[in-house]
Amino acid sequence: MVEATELFDLHRHLEASIPPLDIARAAQRFDIQALKKDGRTLNVSEISDLVVMQLGEKGWDPFYDTVVQARKAFVSTDAIRYLTMAAFLQAGTETKYFEMRVSPLSLIKDYLTNTGRKAETETEYKLVATEILNAMVEGMNMARQILPEHEFGLRFGISRTPRDNSFQKLDWLIDLFEQLNYKDNFTGLDVLGLEVEGDLKAVVPYIKRFRAYLPDLAIHAGESIGPKGIYDALELNPNAIGHGIAAAKDPMLMHELASRGIYIENCPTSNARVIPHILAEYEQHPLRTLTDYRDSDGKRIKIVLGTDDPVSFGLTIAQEHEAARALGADIGYIKECARERFHHIMDKRAA
Numbered sequence: 088m089v090e091a092t093e094l095f096d097l098h099r100h101l102e103a104s105i106p107p108l109d110i111a112r113a114a115q116r117f118d119i120q121a122l123k124k125d126g127r128t129l130n131v132s133e134i135s136d137l138v139v140m141q142l143g144e145k146g147w148d149p150f151y152d153t154v155v156q157a158r159k160a161f162v163s164t165d166a167i168r169y170l171t172m173a174a175f176l177q178a179g180t181e182t183k184y185f186e187m188r189v190s191p192l193s194l195i196k197d198y199l200t201n202t203g204r205k206a207e208t209e210t211e212y213k214l215v216a217t218e219i220l221n222a223m224v225e226g227m228n229m230a231r232q233i234l235p236e237h238e239f240g241l242r243f244g245i246s247r248t249p250r251d252n253s254f255q256k257l258d259w260l261i262d263l264f265e266q267l268n269y270k271d272n273f274t275g276l277d278v279l280g281l282e283v284e285g286d287l288k289a290v291v292p293y294i295k296r297f298r299a300y301l302p303d304l305a306i307h308a309g310e311s312i313g314p315k316g317i318y319d320a321l322e323l324n325p326n327a328i329g330h331g332i333a334a335a336k337d338p339m340l341m342h343e344l345a346s347r348g349i350y351i352e353n354c355p356t357s358n359a360r361v362i363p364h365i366l367a368e369y370e371q372h373p374l375r376t377l378t379d380y381r382d383s384d385g386k387r388i389k390i391v392l393g394t395d396d397p398v399s400f401g402l403t404i405a406q407e408h409e410a411a412r413a414l415g416a417d418i419g420y421i422k423e424c425a426r427e428r429f430h431h432i433m434d435k436r437a438a
């Protein structure tokens with residue numbers, strides 16, 4: 088087993104980090120109608136069926152369904168505070184050091200559906216967004232009081248999926264950042280979904296504007312399409328690439344990542360569960376190719392690990408390290424990179 092105190096989980100989404108037991112508790116406590124059947128609240132095993140992928144089940148759709156189901160519990164600010172705290176506490180049982188990421192755009196959209204509220208004007212939207220962001224930050228801070236020895240942070244995700252395909256309203260969220268000085272509550276930015284539609288140009292102005300407040304940028308790329316996704320992402324000068332497996336196909340790209348010191352946040356279990364058709368292009372998951380890479384000067388690519396969506400996959404960060412070890416990856420090197428990356432993120436926050 089890997090020593091728990093040495094582990095860092097540096098790619099973990101909040102919406103897929105809430106244990107079924109906590110969702111079941113929330114369903115009772117907040118009387119969540121969408122989590123009821125025949126007039127009674129679903130029990131923990133029924134909730135597990137919704138938010139954990141079946142054993143052997145694979146693909147983007149069954150995975151994303153687990154996230155959609157978990158978001159049904161976001162019915163009030165009290166529920167959001169509670170569920171956020173639960174996600175942080177669960178991660179805290181796995182490791183002392185982690186970074187959580189959340190996708191407020193998608194969460195706000197689902198919250199409006201769950202509550203039947205309307206937020207069509209800028210003022211209404213900002214009001215709802217403020218309530219949700221405040222509740223999340225409070226939930227995180229409650230977890231901090233319970234786990235004073237732990238170190239963790241929350242990253243702000245700018246998300247787009249095939250089912251939720253717009254970045255509109257992001258301007259309003261950035262305004263809120265400006266007005267409410269949220270920047271100390273978040274470690275950086277995470278961009279999701281560039282590979283879904285590939286329209287990089289549409290998101291660039293938002294990222295540039297947002298980055299004035301949250302300079303550390305991670306971008307999901309090289310996951311569902313080939314090296315081009317990473318080349319596109321590199322134009323935005325990111326600090327990290329989420330997944331990045333496609334780099335293993337392209338020595339020029341590996342050279343570029345190594346020489347620019349850009350981190351790859353690798354999540355091998357997630358890849359095996361969500362994108363098996365992409366992984367089929369490789370003999371085995373290419374994590375080892377990435378950790379073994381050295382350019383002519385001996386420079387390596389910085390690699391860290393993450394659980395991505397631990398509840399959906401029934402995964403812990405210790406198991407993810409075991410999976411990486413089984414792939415032949417250099418775990419000592421990964422830990423070294425993770426320590427460096429984590430301190431960089433947290434120090435920047437404190438500065």
Ligand SMILES: [Zn+2]
Nearest residue numbers: 098307329395
């Ligand atoms: Zn991710």
